[in-house]
Amino acid sequence: MKTTLFYIAMMLTLVVSSCSKILDTTPQDFVSPVNYYNTESELQSALAGVYDRLGDNRVYAQGMACYMVFSDEFFMKNQTSGINANIVDASTLEVNRHWEALYTGIERANMLLDNIDKAVKVAEDKRNEIKGQALFLRAYYYFLLTDEFGAVPLKLQSTKTPEEPPLPATPVKDIYERIVVDMKQAEGLVKSVSDYGYNTRITKTTVQGILARVYLTMAGFPLNDVAKYADARSYADKVIQSGLHGLNPDFKQIYINHVQEIFDTRENLWEVEFKGNNQGEIQEGGSIGSYNGITCGIIDIGYGYDYVHATAKLYNAYAASDQRRDWTVAPFRYVTTGQTAVKTNWAADQIYDRSNGKWRREYELLLPRNQNITGTNWPLLRYADVLLMFAEADNQVNGGPTTDAYKAINMVRRRGYGKDVQIPDAQADVATGLSQQDFLDLIRSERLRELAFEGLRKHDLVRWGIYPTVMQAQAREYQVNMPSTLKDPAIAQAQRVTDRAVLFPIPNSELAVNPNIKQNTGW
Template structure:
């Protein structure tokens, strides 16, 4: 070993003596903050890099994880997976996907920090600069929202990494992380553009900031902070979105998801979507797995392959009334089978509830060709107008009780779900009047479960309502009583849930290099 080092030093000295003139030349193709961020185009590229972490080629963000294996709840279980998997909640702090979620979120934060530190360098139009700054501020806050939601208090890093030898940061409190999130989002609100400035809904706009900030406040009002004063703040921000007049419900529930599969942007219903591109073939690596990871079972590549990994629980199925049209769209009523080389639809019987899969995004509607078995260009909706209205109903009920505004908001969602005019009262589908505050909240929880199933909301909602552990544990006898013998394993994830599962463990990779960080309880 020593001989090799000495030889390397000799060779290095020779190279240095022969190349002094070359080494004196300033590098032209090495990107640093000193020679970058000099133009508007540089800022745009850097901003794209901040957005990029929301996809993550390894699937921990919205490519797959945040609507599937990272948000296990009482909605679904994984087909044929029984033990030793994150998918059945049997894992430890060394679990790769949990570690990657942490890593990718902090990568997005660091990219945002670097952009914010250099956003004032170029000479450019100030309105455009502000829009870039506002998006970077919001995205930094959103990555922290993902982190605090999943890990609790985390190190709060608001400047870019300059050196690998920088001092490690301890965990900030949950309250301090949320304070930073709110500060960034409030600063971003007047800076970002209106939705009408874009031809798609993949950028952060004014109403996106307002809607997500309302979601943040609703979360702060619930567990673990339980700050009930934040319901009023949530109400203020959902009212801003509604008053903008920029958004409305698509009259056809199923069309929302058909549009996603067809790569059609619809900013009226969908305020913000994570933009997926291509099918991971070629130079652009920005595809996702919406409708594949969580698709209806189909073995045919031309229609669009999906193994149908996410199977539904009877609890979710029974949450819908039999005449609610959303049930047989959100939950696949059929799968594809191939007989004699011909693919056909095979409809499930009433006894085959546990064989049914997610049906919201159906690959038969995709227009891209050829279709890839693992990746596609279907966008994922982070915030829909239906969610805004349901947040309105929840916040209104919390602040003022179940008043007319709260009823109107939830009933608009229900009417659309049943294919009725959203602004016309309909006794057949409207939520019954005269409910207590507690009964209205219970109805609101069920409505969110129906409307937003498979959209990554259920686990988050149950945790902020303080119901995650009890709902998962009560799922065990439910499945034991309702599942056929071949699907008794569907309760395995629920069996493994204890109080520690309200949060993920701080990853082993972080604990190894940051000795100021403590582990979450139970891990």
């Protein structure tokens, strides 16, 4: 890693793409750090470089929307080779590039943090705002790395020379403690979402909501520090009490807004911004809606690769009157004949044939469409998630759900049924008097229904300590109930989730340059 990071340090310097709401600036190449970081424009450009890795193809542009987050909500149709088939080892390109993308983000953050105090002519409040975002993003990249790889090198300063010795892995507990320290410091430095009017920058409630996620993770596997449930409840409640966020009354509109690049800062606390279709000078598009979208073979309608398919477990988790079901799991596909495609409904028993329906390319506004690239934004934190985290943590803290926990989950469910979230509803509201375990089981199911295809299900299953068990059960379910034309690849994908698959292997690109790090167990 040291050689790679030294190269990054010298070249960063700065090779970034501007994002319309993060930064509007001209990318600059080959600028020495000695002569940089002096003006607000230079600090903002450096900050854009830190944000930039969120949109990498092996991070949220594609990988973390599907093939890096295998779970019980989807399978990859008829995929029998490579990472699309959940075949992974230390040499897998996507895993190596994922690791490198996250550490590139960390190195860029470290360079900015190392040099930000040089900008003495920049107002202190502006420097603090930029510093807070850089601190948070560095911590978030470490959160992803630790969640996915376990103990990794914790590097908190930029690389100055290739002779620096490579770092050993830092214990997971120590990395999480540093994540919390940096995020708490960021909480006091960043601005409110109301200061921006868009949600692709880090804001105070974003920090608070992600801290709730971090604390819930610390409370579960592998640390199992149950005292952290109280912290998770506290930070989720900070978001709730801010009054800045609420549920969009129309579930499907959340995703139409993503497709149309419309910022709904009440529902969506934080998004990765993609822009355009990569057919102009600025290349900022992603693959949301194409790689993981509804089956379609016509570009003009909105090309969708026939990869990501819903499981019967996901589809059957919804009641028939739950409006989230037929938006999340598309009830139709486009049947292509020559240069035409006809929207055609699936038969009632064709559950496993159905695609992820959340991000529908028919709503794209920018034409002409590109086969692979879309400007659809990716949600990193929604208010519904905050409410469900609050309910989960409240249940654990109090030995069972309180009135507040019921209120939080019922708001999410009422919206799902198309009801007013503030008015009790016999159809949507859950039964009262549940035990602590029964309420936890309900939360697990509700997170599946609400957050399907948003890259969080694997993370949830891992922190609950049930990932291999659930996926082996999926393999058995596929064997019994999946159509014969689909089952063999899907069974193999699920069966590959054994105990070792809770963590990815440490990539060969790291092992080759770092003799002080060991491979994860089983790899």
